[in-house]
Amino acid sequence: MKKLLIFSLILFSLFPAAFSQGVSFSVRPGKYSFISPIEKNLFYVVQGDKSGAINGEGKIVVPVTATDMTGFYEDLALVVRAEGGQQRILGILSSDGKYSETTGNYYTVPYQEFFSEGLLTVKDENGKPAYMNPNAVIVKELDATEIFPFSEGYAGVNDGQSFYYIDKAFNKIYIQGGSVAQILGGTNVYKGNAVIWDANGKVYNYDIAKKKTKKTSAPSSTQYDYLCCFEILTKRPQTVPMKNIVPGGSDLKIVSRENKYGYEENGNIVIPYQFDKAGDFYGDYAVVETNGEPGIILYQQSGDSFSVTPQNRDIRIKKNSNKGYAHKFNLNIPSSVDKSNLKINLTDEEGNPLKFTFRNGVGEFTDGGAPEQKTFLMGIVSDGLSLWNGELTYNYVYDKEPEKIVKRQEDPKPKPNPKEMKLSSLVVKLKATRTHADKNDLCSVTATITNPNAVPVKAKVKWTGSSLLQGSGTSVTVPANGTINVPINLKVLKAKSGEKVTVTTSAGGSATITGLQLIPFN
Numbered sequence: 001m002k003k004l005l006i007f008s009l010i011l012f013s014l015f016p017a018a019f020s021q022g023v024s025f026s027v028r029p030g031k032y033s034f035i036s037p038i039e040k041n042l043f044y045v046v047q048g049d050k051s052g053a054i055n056g057e058g059k060i061v062v063p064v065t066a067t068d069m070t071g072f073y074e075d076l077a078l079v080v081r082a083e084g085g086q087q088r089i090l091g092i093l094s095s096d097g098k099y100s101e102t103t104g105n106y107y108t109v110p111y112q113e114f115f116s117e118g119l120l121t122v123k124d125e126n127g128k129p130a131y132m133n134p135n136a137v138i139v140k141e142l143d144a145t146e147i148f149p150f151s152e153g154y155a156g157v158n159d160g161q162s163f164y165y166i167d168k169a170f171n172k173i174y175i176q177g178g179s180v181a182q183i184l185g186g187t188n189v190y191k192g193n194a195v196i197w198d199a200n201g202k203v204y205n206y207d208i209a210k211k212k213t214k215k216t217s218a219p220s221s222t223q224y225d226y227l228c229c230f231e232i233l234t235k236r237p238q239t240v241p242m243k244n245i246v247p248g249g250s251d252l253k254i255v256s257r258e259n260k261y262g263y264e265e266n267g268n269i270v271i272p273y274q275f276d277k278a279g280d281f282y283g284d285y286a287v288v289e290t291n292g293e294p295g296i297i298l299y300q301q302s303g304d305s306f307s308v309t310p311q312n313r314d315i316r317i318k319k320n321s322n323k324g325y326a327h328k329f330n331l332n333i334p335s336s337v338d339k340s341n342l343k344i345n346l347t348d349e350e351g352n353p354l355k356f357t358f359r360n361g362v363g364e365f366t367d368g369g370a371p372e373q374k375t376f377l378m379g380i381v382s383d384g385l386s387l388w389n390g391e392l393t394y395n396y397v398y399d400k401e402p403e404k405i406v407k408r409q410e411d412p413k414p415k416p417n418p419k420e421m422k423l424s425s426l427v428v429k430l431k432a433t434r435t436h437a438d439k440n441d442l443c444s445v446t447a448t449i450t451n452p453n454a455v456p457v458k459a460k461v462k463w464t465g466s467s468l469l470q471g472s473g474t475s476v477t478v479p480a481n482g483t484i485n486v487p488i489n490l491k492v493l494k495a496k497s498g499e500k501v502t503v504t505t506s507a508g509g510s511a512t513i514t515g516l517q518l519i520p521f522n
Contacts, residue, residue, distance in 0.1 A: 071242025425508025
């Protein structure tokens with residue numbers, strides 16, 4: 001394997017700082033011992049023996065004072081702390097990142113640690129049951145020994161002497177009439193009916209809307225599901241089915257080489273191999289691990305990419321000379337990259353570091369001649385992250401004794417004259433790259449423009465179709481047989497649906513994307 005030893009040129013003064021870079025740490029490794037995504041922009045974190053939640057930027061959403069957090073059900077999760085053998089509820093977290101702290105001491109009811117129809121069963125310090133709303137506020141306390149989660153607008157209540165139901169307004173519904181004795185217990189409502197049993201051991205189906213009972217037999221299994229109905233009737237599981245977060249929002253895929261992980265997009269490595277572990281992207285964020293410590297990286301797509309090319313691919317040398325020869329190269333750094341703390345590392349194939357200069361996109365270093373050719377390795381690093389790796393290859397040609405010149409690469413074919421060619425239209429494709437606005441209230445669509453011609457093509461790019469669009473166009477040069485990405489921003493202050501964007505170029509080619517569902521930042 002080619003080693004890449006480090007000789008760095010730090011670009012503090014050569015470039016002005018940009019607003020963002022392609023990949024960066026939003027949460028650096030070492031702050032938390034465990035990080036796990038729980039929503040697109042929410043992460044469960046552990047620090048010591050305490051846990052909490054942060055957003056993708058690393059801002060605290062839930063203070064790191066809890067001992068556990070449930071999954072999301074009805075887009076709500078419970079944040080709890082173990083106290084005296086019970087789970088005290090510290091607050092309620094919604095999947096959109098809103099956190100409400102409780103007032104007073106309230107505890108979870110075993111097997112009912114979830115919201116159902118917007119209400120949560122809890123108990124106070126004395127074991128008295130109550131219902132809590134998503135804002136962590138107690139909306140109703142009951143004089144009872146047992147209460148159920150709500151199901152189809154009703155919940156069962158046992159006060160120690162009788163069993164009855166309540167509706168969402170907490171009105172009591174007692175079961176009476178016919179041969180029904182005192183009701184001792186029952187299930188929650190399923191498909192309008194509940195199963196109840198009286199003091200004589202008789203079992204009934206109870207139509208709660210009509211308030212009618214019908215004698216029946218007990219089911220073969222009386223195991224409860226998570227909503228306190230008989231599992232054999234509902235086919236629902238015993239434990240609540242919490243929401244599973246699904247990766248998405250990015251086309252980046254995890255790749256590995258020699259036990260190191262990175263990310264690729266469309267077959268190209270966009271985040272080099274460097275992590276001990278790497279997780280899927282959820283929106284713009286992914287959890288990675290270095291030296292056993294997790295962190296969060298942020299990836300933002302830019303319209304251009306890193307590239308390095310020799311200015312003078314053929315280096316003319318003199319035989320038996322130890323002289324050093326100038327090697328020049330052009331290095332393109334994407335406009336989205338923060339250049340204020342960028343390091344460029346350059347070595348030969350054996351890993352020996354090389355001194356070089358770099359200014360205004362052009363670099364130069366000195367190296368001796370060699371038979372045939374040499375390849376040099378370049379790496380670009382920022383803030384502890386490897387952003388890109390590339391290679392520079394030069395051919396060496398003797399000035400004298402041309403008959404002994406070592407075989408060299410074929411000269412490039414002469415460039416065709418655009419005036420003599422009939423150019424084909426550019427090809428335009430559109431993709432929604434951000435449908436959830438960032439902190440600047442911007443969503444984005446990326447126009448991928450491909451040039452099928454053997455010469456570069458200059459064109460004006462225009463976009464229309466939505467009043468939310470920022471600007472109306474730009475001018476681009478698409479390389480010969482190449483592709484560029486043009487980011488197009490939309491200002492989104494409130495949710496929009498069915499938005500449309502059309503992109504056309506003056507060199508032919510157009511595309512339209514419709515049905516955009518755009519979500520504001522907050």
